Amino acid sequence: MNAEIIAVGSELLLGQIANTNAQFLSQQMAELGINVYFHTVVGDNALRLQKAIEIAQTRANLIIFTGGLGPTKDDLTKETIARILQRELVIDEESLRSIEEYFARTNRTMTENNKKQALVLKGAEVLKNEHGMAPGMVVTIDDITYMLLPGPPKEMQPMFLKYGRPLLMNRLERQERIESRVLRFFGIGESQLETEIEDFIDGQSNPTIAPLAGDGEVTLRLTAKHHSAVEAKKSLDKIEKAILERVGHYFYGYNDDTLFTKVIEQLKRNNKTIAAAESLTGGRFLAELTAISGASEVVRGGIVCYTNEVKEHVLRIPHSVLETDGAVSEPCAKLLAEHVRTLCRADIGVSFTGVAGPSSLEGKPVGTVYVGIAMDGRETEVYSLTFGGDRETIRTRTAKYGCFAVLKKLAAAF
Amino acid sequence: MNAEIIAVGSELLLGQIANTNAQFLSQQMAELGINVYFHTVVGDNALRLQKAIEIAQTRANLIIFTGGLGPTKDDLTKETIARILQRELVIDEESLRSIEEYFARTNRTMTENNKKQALVLKGAEVLKNEHGMAPGMVVTIDDITYMLLPGPPKEMQPMFLKYGRPLLMNRLERQERIESRVLRFFGIGESQLETEIEDFIDGQSNPTIAPLAGDGEVTLRLTAKHHSAVEAKKSLDKIEKAILERVGHYFYGYNDDTLFTKVIEQLKRNNKTIAAAESLTGGRFLAELTAISGASEVVRGGIVCYTNEVKEHVLRIPHSVLETDGAVSEPCAKLLAEHVRTLCRADIGVSFTGVAGPSSLEGKPVGTVYVGIAMDGRETEVYSLTFGGDRETIRTRTAKYGCFAVLKKLAAAF
Structure with a gap:
């Protein structure tokens, strides 16, 4: 499965916010062993969004959208996908009820445009929004899976973790798993580290070794692909041991350690x-x-x-x-x-x-x-x-x- | 001028870092009045990078790249652009000297692969890197301007501000100017602030008023378009005065103030x-x-x-x-x-x-x-x-x- 993440929102193109949704979803895809080859950011513009989707259709079979599901006229994601895929949008009754409840609970008046948020692509699996109003959805058409998630990270993240991720894992069950491990170093430059283990990097195929430098630190991401998680772990252990024999003095931790x-x-x-x-x-x-x-x-x-x-x-x-x-x-x-x-x-x-x-x-x-x-x-x-x-x-x-x-x-x- | 920002680096697609470079550059483009219609993120892969560049060439006349200028084999940006544009890469002597000095100053040994960082596209204007090693560059070919900047924000940002931005401003000289001003507030929520000045926001066209919340603060970005910078400033002063009459108690500063x-x-x-x-x-x-x-x-x-x-x-x-x-x-x-x-x-x-x-x-x-x-x-x-x-x-x-x-x-x- 090859994924592309498309973030929709002019606020991203104006630099008002960073695309942290793409980062979060990329981490999730890495854990699931789904390749992410492109991120795209496009504004609240139907024509440019359409073009971005058409490009993504040529290079990904999982397209994840964030943003553009809200109540305003600017929010165009569902509408544009519906037009490209020639799918109807229908009211999801459960989502509508939960939007009505949301307004009642927060003592606010529900304006008419909020109903638009309950529209979903016909035939899509609806992902419940437990931290906001606009539901997400997943639909597969012509071998391409479209997952639509809301823009605010506080809605998107829990929705993906609770509903989106299990759904993807189900589809992946028989596929190859990716195990990944980050080794963290301090006190050695990227090029020196790379020189010390050049033969490993040149000879890499599985596991792969990817160096990254930043803030005075260098990390090596080791990634192994195997059908068996045990085998993947073994091959990571082996290359880690070989690396640390050379540059272990500078090693201080793994993954999210600081x-x-x-x-x-x-x-x-x-x-x-x-x-x-x-x-x-x-x-x-x-x-x-x-x-x-x-x-x-x-x-x-x-x-x-x-x-x-x-x-x-x-x-x-x-x-x-x-x-x-x-x-x-x-x-x-x-x-x-x-x-x-x-x-x-x-x-x-x-x-x-x-x-x-x-x-x-x-x-x-x-x-x-x-x-x-x-x-x-x-x-x-x-x-x-x-x-x-x-x-x-x-x-x-x-x-x-x-x-x-x-x-x-x-x-x-x- | 329509810009696309292409970030190159597998670490972005793995979710190890967020694409804050695109955010920074988008803010800069907004200030300069340059439209940004797309952000693209692509990994350290020559073929996919090439495809991303070819797409960008069809929809932008300013393509800004971040990342992939470093010393390692993963760093492919210059090489790929050189191939597409059929331009030679040549050693920039000044950059090479400054790389050598950088190693001398920090008491580290310069490995051979570091020389690669001094390569630039033939005919390009070189942007000095005063906070790292890899220089940036700008070259215009067939009416498309390519600006290459390093990936680490600490190198990219000062390079853009000192060398990249003046260069772009030069080219924009005869266009309409956008003047923008950010008002910063603390101690008031976004929705409360918005309610207090709702009539201004609803009535906006030029200047526009864009609220944004984050980290316990709220900002209002005021943006005015005028052929005369003096007129733009006047209209910003006027709306600012009206806003501060209502919510001045919470106001603490402008723009990059913290x-x-x-x-x-x-x-x-x-x-x-x-x-x-x-x-x-x-x-x-x-x-x-x-x-x-x-x-x-x-x-x-x-x-x-x-x-x-x-x-x-x-x-x-x-x-x-x-x-x-x-x-x-x-x-x-x-x-x-x-x-x-x-x-x-x-x-x-x-x-x-x-x-x-x-x-x-x-x-x-x-x-x-x-x-x-x-x-x-x-x-x-x-x-x-x-x-x-x-x-x-x-x-x-x-x-x-x-x-x-x-x-x-x-x-x-x-």
Whole structure:
């Protein structure tokens, strides 16, 4: 099965929103082992929508539409498909009732145009909308399956998961399954990683290996096709093992893992707590950690020491260190990590100091970074780093480097 | 000029990332008055990319590509276009030098495949990449303009703004200008805002008024078409004035302003400094503020008091308050704001405490939030709020509410 996802809505072409529906549905298709070869976005215009559908009919046998099912004159998806396929639109009584109930429940008056939402393609399977009004539908004509879903993600996602996905899985039952696994790396560039495992990538067919870089990280997506899920898993395990023998030092997790979720997970596993002194990163490191549910078990807190006064008066960095070595220095990073650990009574203290730019600081160039890690019974380590890029890039990479260093430290210590 | 935006990358079809590049470029095109009729996403596959280009050639005279300019074998955009247009690829010496410098600066070894990034279509205008390696390019052949931009938004966006956009504006010179202005609101829902100015929206034609909601904020995009930029600006000023007479209380800024950039701007203007005590938000408020270049002039720092021990021992909240009222309480928010102000020697102290979920805390339900603001010579104010949504939503709205409160306080005080 080859799918194309067509999003209908002028708001997408005006850039008012991103096409996150296509992302969600693509993830779903990947899980189901359905190839997605194209996404198309088209505005609320009958002629251009018709052309987009005609093109999709030549290259896909599953066309998923999002948007254009609403009550207004702009909403044209059903009407256009009905015309192309020469299918009647008929009122779905259950949908009409539920639209009427929806208005009653929210104490609003139902205007006449809302009835249009209950129209469905004759012969289509109706997908109930439990979070809005417009129902979805699925119909197969001339070997092409058309699935129509509403535009708002809060309606589309639950509808697809509850009704659309099981329906597709039913049709796929006898087909080949795709198993996919993402390996996540930090501290190595995309081209270096690719060079290290070039022979695997060149020799790939099943599983395939797809590298992707972003935000200072590189991922490898391994994808295996097999009739048996067990066989697929085995072949993924094998290639993963071979890859990690070469570049395992930079590996930190799988799939949806992030450096921050791994830090929380490993702190919990080792029963350790953490605190941070953030100069350069200004709270970013702790904000990312505390965004994770359950962080309060292991994150004690920390100090955003954006000025030298806060470093001196709250974190007790001697004035002489700030005068002589400066705030952006190895001695300062060392003391910040140690003092924040003590002050917040944590097992591990991490510190971040450096120059995010745009201007240099204390005569040190933009991108100069020190990350300190203090842990009970061990000598405090300070990593001296140089990052390229703008302010945001430098701060992000620094916070991530802190995670990577904590993970390495925990792995070495326990 | 009619544009189509083609994003190239299998990671988009697998749902690993959303096509935010198309959104950004669509916004840009809307501002320039260039129609965008289609977005297409295609994978790293030469044949399917070729087909997508051939379709675009029939319906657009400006085709903007993002992605596929990198060093790996997957990166096929230039190569495929070169084949279709029968144009040679040649090394751009300046780009090659800058790639070599990039590796030298970041202390990494340049592998051979990186040279491929310096290849450009013969005769193309090269767009410098100041945030990465692969240059962009623009070439016009048979009345169709092809603009190739890199995939990572951090490279694509500055490249487009600095080099791509001026180039397009040059070509548009004699056309009708579209002037657009975004008004930003916080603390009012989309439907309420729409109801308040319903008569303006219904009566709109030029300028048009387009509301959009997201992340607890609502924006109104006003767009005027005129041959004279002066006339366009006048008509925008007029409708803006009428709108703000009704809902000005919730208005905080224009266009790319954020609540955080406004806070930094207003602190600078009033020559005041700020510090924050962040329990609920875990560093998020300060991280957002310090992400802004120049924040160090006005942000002193703060305490991430994620545990009661840090509240008690670092911020000197009396044990009795934590015992009796709890950490999530008005008295605690009040003292946190006052103490962090004193501790960090700032003019304004802000505090955030509450329940982000998923579990309730101290018997208080998820979404209970207190935001405190202490300022010299004024009574400390504490806002008691209730937010719906998940952990991330609650934390984001809380941090934004802090900004809104600071802005109102500064406006009232000076």
